Amino acid sequence: QAGNTDARSRAGNTVFKSGPLSISSKGLGWTSWKKRWFILTRTSLVFFRSDPSAVQQRGSEVNLTLGGIDLNNSGSVVVKADKKLLTVLFPDGRDGRAFTLKADTMEDLQDWKAALENALTQAPSASHVMGQNGIFRNDHAEAPAGVDEQKEETPTQSTVLGRPVLLALEDVDGAPSFLEKALRFVEDHGVKIEGILRQAADVDDVEHRIREYEQGRKDFSPTEDAHVIADCLKYFLRELPSSPVPASCCNALLEACRTDRGNRVNAMRE
Template identity: 25%
Template structure:
């Protein structure tokens, strides 16, 4: 089959047979288009995110990468879509200012995903890698990893984001109609998510919309790799055998 037909992205070790993504430590893998810096044309390449490097291969079956993008100290940005070129989901990786021998060059790397959701997944995965050393990248990160990092700064049982959202909702939202049902301000939810993912700890004030905070909390819980109630218990309590026992 053609590369386009096999463009399914793979996250957290889901891998197809024989590909480099079968190796340990792969955070995400999938097809992306990469713009060549001189010719400005596009090349379809198989990308593998491992540790703090993004490797790209000519094909999914290749074991030797064509190149590598160092993510340490880098920045990843979604680019505004051009109405004249629909369907082009573009994002860029801007390498650190300091020279890094692991990086191919010090120019931005322009990449194209095949859908908005695919681009969102890549940007989130790369952002987690970039900001994880600074306590960021918590959306989509395992709950225990976030708590373990934050325990460096004091005893914690839950992530700071969860604590902060719950405290604010208790203070400002218990009498609010439609709490956790009515959506918050989508642009502000995105801004807060990006701030927490970048290692910042934005504070809520009396002007903050409680529905926005509730939406942020729901988004965090929804993006956990494993739900707060682990899959084991969900499967156990939802099994037909237990349903028969309790009916």
């Protein structure tokens, strides 16, 4: 039963709730929604194409996380019951994050509201989360000089290239996003080019290509300058208010790498 998952754990974190919710590519007030499977812990809310515990995996196939967000205890939940909408807000101002989800039923709406509020009360302190990438600060290491000042000066946002952060990896209709298309281009056409991620392209060319993408030129052709597309990719990642892969998933991946080679895929599924 979705939601009855308190006894389960994910990467060492108790799962407060899991189940289907819908996300929108166009934000509150629009009707374009895509249903995805969400898993909520005290440190993150992540989503998959389908329930990772129910999908029959084949060989090395893994039901990868499509996106998500790191949580901290500054968050709050606002409900619009008439539309069955949940909006999670972070007023701390460091991550600039706010996102809206839609439940199927009123019962699901109230269950998710209670679970989110419970998770947020137990989430890490906002002061222990790095402002731009949502990764926990090492308590045993001093922050580099000027980090706090840079955090305050960095403008915050919840969209990148006009799209909600939760759709960094997949558009609402299931089509590849800007990030996936750019990564595929680099894999297919850029890996053999010297310094593909090290050498910078002309800034004007990069900004021009990004404007073209925003205006509807959504695909990258093989004849395009690989350095320009690689810099578009770096631009996109820099603009994200938090990492497209939550810190809890990064930690789980590191833990899986420390296990025996034959057990790594199973460790990532857990």
